Amino acid sequence: MTQQPIIKVQNLKKYFPVKGIFFTKGYVKAVDDVSFEIMRGETFGLVGESGCGKTTVARTILRLIKATSGRVFFEGKDVFKLKGDELLWFRRKAQIMFQDPYSSLNPRMTVFEIIMEPVRFHKIEVGDPEDFVVGLLETVGMNRDHLYRFPHEFSGGQRQRIALARILAMKPEFIVLDEPTSALDVSVHAQILNMLRDLQRERGFTYLFISHDLAVVKYMSHRIAVMYLGKIVEIAPSDKLFEEPLHPYTQALLAALPIPDPEYTRKKPKIEIRGEPPSPINPPPGCRFHPRCPHAMKICKEKEPPLTQVEPGRFVACWLYTGRKG
Amino acid sequence: MKPILEIKDLHVHFYTYAGVVKAIAGVSFTVYEGETFALVGETGCGKSVTSRAITRLIESPGRIVKGSVIYHTKDGRKIDLLKLPEAELRAIRGKEIAYIFQDPTAALDPLYTSGYQVAEAMVVHRTVRSWKDGIKRAIEILRSVLIPDPEKRVKAYPHELSGGMKQRVVIGTSLSNRPRVLIADEPTTALDVTIQAQILKLIESLKRRHNATVMLITHNMGVVAEIADRVAVMYAGKIVEIGNVFQIFKNPQHPYTKGLLKAVPNPLIKVEKLESIPGTVPNLINPPPGCRFHPRCPFVMDVCRVEEPPMVEVEPGHQVACWLYTKR
Ligand SMILES: Nc1ncnc2c1ncn2[C@@H]1O[C@H](COP(=O)(O)OP(=O)(O)OP(=O)(O)O)[C@@H](O)[C@H]1O
Ligand SMILES: Nc1ncnc2c1ncn2[C@@H]1O[C@H](COP(=O)(O)OP(=O)(O)OP(=O)(O)O)[C@@H](O)[C@H]1O
Ligand SMILES: [Mg+2]
Ligand SMILES: [Mg+2]
Numbered sequence: 001m002t003q004q005p006i007i008k009v010q011n012l013k014k015y016f017p018v019k020g021i022f023f024t025k026g027y028v029k030a031v032d033d034v035s036f037e038i039m040r041g042e043t044f045g046l047v048g049e050s051g052c053g054k055t056t057v058a059r060t061i062l063r064l065i066k067a068t069s070g071r072v073f074f075e076g077k078d079v080f081k082l083k084g085d086e087l088l089w090f091r092r093k094a095q096i097m098f099q100d101p102y103s104s105l106n107p108r109m110t111v112f113e114i115i116m117e118p119v120r121f122h123k124i125e126v127g128d129p130e131d132f133v134v135g136l137l138e139t140v141g142m143n144r145d146h147l148y149r150f151p152h153e154f155s156g157g158q159r160q161r162i163a164l165a166r167i168l169a170m171k172p173e174f175i176v177l178d179e180p181t182s183a184l185d186v187s188v189h190a191q192i193l194n195m196l197r198d199l200q201r202e203r204g205f206t207y208l209f210i211s212h213d214l215a216v217v218k219y220m221s222h223r224i225a226v227m228y229l230g231k232i233v234e235i236a237p238s239d240k241l242f243e244e245p246l247h248p249y250t251q252a253l254l255a256a257l258p259i260p261d262p263e264y265t266r267k268k269p270k271i272e273i274r275g276e277p278p279s280p281i282n283p284p285p286g287c288r289f290h291p292r293c294p295h296a297m298k299i300c301k302e303k304e305p306p307l308t309q310v311e312p313g314r315f316v317a318c319w320l321y322t323g324r325k326g
Numbered sequence: 327m328k329p330i331l332e333i334k335d336l337h338v339h340f341y342t343y344a345g346v347v348k349a350i351a352g353v354s355f356t357v358y359e360g361e362t363f364a365l366v367g368e369t370g371c372g373k374s375v376t377s378r379a380i381t382r383l384i385e386s387p388g389r390i391v392k393g394s395v396i397y398h399t400k401d402g403r404k405i406d407l408l409k410l411p412e413a414e415l416r417a418i419r420g421k422e423i424a425y426i427f428q429d430p431t432a433a434l435d436p437l438y439t440s441g442y443q444v445a446e447a448m449v450v451h452r453t454v455r456s457w458k459d460g461i462k463r464a465i466e467i468l469r470s471v472l473i474p475d476p477e478k479r480v481k482a483y484p485h486e487l488s489g490g491m492k493q494r495v496v497i498g499t500s501l502s503n504r505p506r507v508l509i510a511d512e513p514t515t516a517l518d519v520t521i522q523a524q525i526l527k528l529i530e531s532l533k534r535r536h537n538a539t540v541m542l543i544t545h546n547m548g549v550v551a552e553i554a555d556r557v558a559v560m561y562a563g564k565i566v567e568i569g570n571v572f573q574i575f576k577n578p579q580h581p582y583t584k585g586l587l588k589a590v591p592n593p594l595i596k597v598e599k600l601e602s603i604p605g606t607v608p609n610l611i612n613p614p615p616g617c618r619f620h621p622r623c624p625f626v627m628d629v630c631r632v633e634e635p636p637m638v639e640v641e642p643g644h645q646v647a648c649w650l651y652t653k654r
Contacts, residue, residue: 049518155606185368186545187622190589190602212518215548215593219600242593256523258548260590262571265552272527273520276490 005037005073006174006206007061012070014053014060018281028280030056032230033070035307038174043200043207045221045238047214047253049277052227054210058176061208062094074174092122095172099179101159105151111137112147115166122170136165140195157188164195176208181216193220214257218242223313226250229280229288232307235315246316249289287319295320327358329398330507330539331380336393338375338384345611349375349388351563351618354637357507359398362533362540364550364571366586367560368607373543374428376560377509381407381419397423400506421451424505428512430492433499434484440495441480444468447502467498471528490521497528504536511543526553547590551575556643559583562608562618565637569644579646581623617649625650 012034015027030053038044046054060067063079072079074090082090098104105114115133119126126132134144140161151159160180167175177196181189197220199205209220217224217238224241226234226249234247245251252273259265275292278284284291290300299319307317338350350372357363365373378384380395395407397418407415424447427433434443444467445460454460461480468476471494484492493513500508510529514522530553533540544550550557550571557574559567559582567580578584588601605622608614614621620630627649635647 049520157606185607186547186586186589187368187603188606190600191604194600194602214519215591218593219591219597239596252520254593256519257593258519258522258546258552259594260547260551260575260587260592261594262551262554262575264594270527272524276488276521277518 008073045217045224048227096176331357332396364554424500426510
């Protein structure tokens with residue numbers, strides 16, 4: 001991992017209109033003023049509960065959907081302004097792997113065609129196509145026997161391997177992994193996670209790793225950002241986040257996390273978080289977490305806390321800390 | 327410990343076009359009164375089918391081909407639920423043995439209010455005198471499952487409730503007749519962790535209050551560690567290991583249990599590398615002969631390929647089906 005950012009996200013917003021019968025009734029503020037940087041060679045984890053905006057962050061920075069506002073820089077280039085060859089270059093260098101291994105592969109294509117399709121589109125020189133594809137399949141733990149088979153003949157784990165081989169064919173630098181193992185069985189998910197880590201070590205990939213599973217995010221990531229209702233509430237190095245979570249929401253998430261150790265869980269204090277996440281259509285004023293926060297103060301109901309650096313490398317958006325600069 | 331359910335040599339088959347799926351192949355275990363018994367294993371290993379077979383909720387093309395389920399009634403009788411006439415079974419199912427199914431959206435009827443659905447089970451089983459009494463009780467039940475504003479929420483339709491709320495209504499429905507046994511099939515899998523923690527705590531406290539027995543079905547080892555007293559690990563239609571929660575987590579014996587535990591990261595420990603189990607879950611139309619885990623097992627021996635390992639006790643209350651622990 002280096003200290004040079006490969007991706008910089010600045011004040012990113014994505015609002016989806018909620019349509020009424022005659023006019024727009026309001027907006028889902030799916031991503032609301034999010035900023036972060038990812039260093040080259042790093043795995044940056046993005047964690048948060050269902051609907052908090054993780055996938056929307058990924059899709060907007062890859063320009064798969066149009067941002068409402070904000071800017072994204074990839075290797076210094078303004079992604080939302082890219083055109084022509086430069087846009088093609090970006091489409092190759094920045095890839096995404098989706099959660100669902102069943103719908104992400106074209107059911108009518110063979111493995112060979114699935115992997116070669118984008119290679120042909122981008123006119124990438126590969127020498128003998130069959131040898132090239134076999135090489136990729138071997139990298140992801142499959143082989144020549146699988147070349148001319150169709151997706152339905154494979155298990156979920158094997159399909160994720162095929163999806164990964166297709167991504168590797170592009171020689172990418174940055175890969176978004178959007179819940180890449182959530183649909184897989186426990187005994188198989190470790191195979192995929194380990195393969196992703198090994199590939200990063202060998203090829204210097206940069207990952208944005210998205211998951212709602214904190215334990216998996218910790219295993220994979222160097223740094224972690226915690227999202228709540230469209231906002232990043234905390235960014236910290238992985239071990240620090242678990243040793244000393246700062247934001248009350250992060251604390252609640254960690255307390256709620258089931259730990260596979262019966263001795264520990266029978267001793268641990270039970271902190272309970274009340275209520276449920278409010279609707280992103282009309283989020284509460286001030287800090288969006290305040291209705292569920294055990295420490296809520298007057299200011300939390302009125303003013304949104306900015307994401308502030310409180311120690312080197314640690315950021316938190318919470319009025320409990322904004323005085324305590326490090 | 328007094329047994330409440332004894333499942334003996336259960337076999338369930340599904341007769342499909344592709345062949346006979348031997349989904350449950352000789353499953354036996356005992357659930358004791360007042361405990362939380364967890365059934366764990368990966369997708370398709372047979373957790374749901376086992377739990378549904380207990381009250382014969384297996385639909386075509388499935389059939390229970392063998393086995394017995396001995397239910398110990400409150401007054402000390404032992405009855406085989408698999409042999410009971412349907413009418414008598416119906417009086418037990420939903421009343422003494424109640425279910426919480428995995429998907430709260432599918433478990434609720436979109437056309438009826440939450441109050442109606444909670445009251446219905448009581449009206450059907452005549453535990454209330456009228457619908458009016460039923461709705462009154464429903465408000466109390468919704469309050470007991472921590473639904474805010476229950477007087478208003480009894481009139482709410484499922485689509486007006488969040489996922490967590492719906493699951494509370496489902497739990498309320500299941501608990502309305504104060505069941506002796508609550509079978510919860512992945513009750514929190516569709517929910518976020520903060521809501522999951524609330525629901526698990528709710529199930530535990532209701533269980534304690536009514537002195538009920540809980541059979542919890544899940545694939546999440548963390549959830550098992552949190553609330554189970556005893557655990558059965560299933561693989562490909564068979565139970566491979568049974569023990570109390572400490573035996574299973576601290577002293578696992580079966581190579582599959584060991585593998586499963588090493589494949590889930592414990593976020594409190596620095597894990598250098600997760601261990602994975604090679605290969606994938608077998609198909610159950612032509613399951614591997616001998617031990618069904620043998621093609622993926624790092625300790626496989628000749629005998630494992632031909633003969634099924636019997637369940638043997640390795641310490642009091644801790645049993646495992648593996649040739650490594652059986653003297654021949
Ligand atoms: N195309 C769309 N139109 C309208 N609303 C959308 C659209 N896509 C996402 N949303 C809304 O934006 C919010 C964020 O969704 P997003 O899919 O980014 O969440 P997520 O964190 O990835 O959740 P999950 O963990 O369930 O995948 C949600 O409220 C969602 O309903
Ligand atoms: N209606 C059916 N027709 C054919 N096979 C079936 C049917 N229902 C279940 N099965 C088979 O029975 C086996 C056990 O299924 P079951 O639903 O009990 O698994 P499970 O352990 O509950 O899995 P999950 O964790 O995904 O809920 C599976 O292999 C499945 O394919
Ligand atoms: Mg998502
Ligand atoms: Mg199931």
